[in-house]
Amino acid sequence: MNIADARMHSQRLVAPAFETPGEVVRWMGAMQAQDYHQAVWAIGSRMANPALTAVEAAIDAGDILRTWPMRGTIHFVAAEEARWRVELAADRIRSSGTARRRQLDLTDDDVNRCRDIAEKRLAGRRRMQRGDLLRAFEEGGVSTAGQRGYHILGQLALQAVLCIGPNDGKQQTYVLLDDWTHGAPSRPRDEALAELARRYAISHGPATAHDLAWWAGITVTDARAGFEAARPDVTPRDIDGTVYWSADGTGDQTVGAGHxxxxxxxxxxxxxxxxxxxxxxxxxxxxxxxxxxxxxxxxxxxxxxxxxxxxxxxxxxxxxxxxxxxxxxxxxx
Structure with missing residues (x-):
């Protein structure tokens, strides 16, 4: 099997056929999106008829959204999957930032006060630009100086309280996750791991447990357990002494040398x-x-x-x- 060829097909970069941005994001599971315009291009690269207006319409409609589900990095995810995707790796991300929050003297009480403010100010599908929301926190008695504001927003996202809403002009906005996703459900951890691994192997395969662990911000043990639980939708294959996971039939197609x-x-x-x-x-x-x-x-x-x-x-x-x-x-x- 040629791994590069197989991944081009799994990622739908050869003869892209998806009709909507939501189809792309659901297939991929999550797509890195800290650079908004690059993320929009990445979605369009997998569509039959890519258009900026189509991606923006999907965001405005709440079909796809941006949040921090993995590695503390912004990704596009399907709205109905946002909560369980965030919850799956949230504890590890929070733990990794403990020392930095201590340096910033950012306490749980500070975060909880900001949570109350955000829930009141954003109720009813309202959205606020980042600067306006941080000013609301300041008015509520919580300093957002330095990197405190960034970490407060990050903590509220990891609690599945906030996510990024549609842009206001060129400015990023924040919304309440539950309002914007109509109460996206949680999933039992084992079920979530299996679905994560299944989706990853199908859309990114062939890939290893170490690849999945790095991508999703989970342990290698959890990645292996997820792959095993995702059988028979995904299967392992030994390639040059390394175990790769993918959907059945992956690797049967090639990519032309001039593609x-x-x-x-x-x-x-x-x-x-x-x-x-x-x-x-x-x-x-x-x-x-x-x-x-x-x-x-x-x-x-x-x-x-x-x-x-x-x-x-x-x-x-x-x-x-x-x-x-x-x-x-x-x-x-």
């Missing part, structure tokens, strides 16, 4: 895995994320391999595409 895709920065094709060697030469990885600063450039993919980066510049109504192609190395497809 071209211009993917978004932060696209799941790269960031959806702990080990990315199957799709990019390690020597070129730093060109996609210079300096390891956490900012990933849009990617040129040819025949399943990431071979360069690209950028778009708007000039007087024209979109000018610039590119940087990596040096070719012998023995690397």
């Amino acid at each position: 071209l895709a211009l993917l978004a920065g932060f696209d799941e094709y790269l960031l959806g895995y702990q080990n990315r060697d199957a799709v990019i030469d390690r020597a070129n990885a730093s060109a996609v994320c210079p300096g390891g600063n956490g900012v990933f450039y849009p990617m040129i993919v040819v025949g399943g391999q990431i071979v360069g980066t690209w950028r778009r510049t708007l000039r007087k109504g024209l979109a000018v595409i610039g590119r940087e192609v990596f040096p070719r190395r012998d023995g690397f497809r």
Whole structure:
């Protein structure tokens, strides 16, 4: 099996056929979205007829939304799945931030006071820009100075109180998760792990337990348990001594050597895995994320391999595409 070819098909980057943004996000399970415009491009890359207006309409309608379900990073998720996705990894994310909250002198009482304020100010599907909401916290007697405001919002998101709503112009807004999702349900942990693993293997496979653990912010033990519980929808396969999970039939299709895709920065094709060697030469990885600063450039993919980066510049109504192609190395497809 060629892992890159199989992933291109699993991720629906070959002959994309999804009709709506919601179909894309439900298939993928979650899509990284701290950069709004790159995330919109990533969704469109998997649609038969991509359009910015379609993605924005899905957000405005509350079909998909942004929250912090994994790794403390913003992702798009389907609205009806938002609560259980957040709850699954929330304890680990909270634990990882304990020391930082202590440094900021941010207490549980502070967070609870802000929760009360948010629930009152946002009730009835109201939304507030970030700055306005932080000012409301300040008026309620809780300092949001420095990074305190960021961490307060993060804690309320991990409690499944807040999520990110539709943009107000170019400004991000916050809404109450339950109002916006009509009370999205929780799931028993074992059931949630199984569904998480099933969806991940089908949309990202072939992938390992370590890939799933990294992607979802769970333990490797939980990732393995999730895959096992997701049988028979997903199955393991030994590839060069490593166990990969995917849906039955994955790997039967190939990607033509000349197949071209211009993917978004932060696209799941790269960031959806702990080990990315199957799709990019390690020597070129730093060109996609210079300096390891956490900012990933849009990617040129040819025949399943990431071979360069690209950028778009708007000039007087024209979109000018610039590119940087990596040096070719012998023995690397």
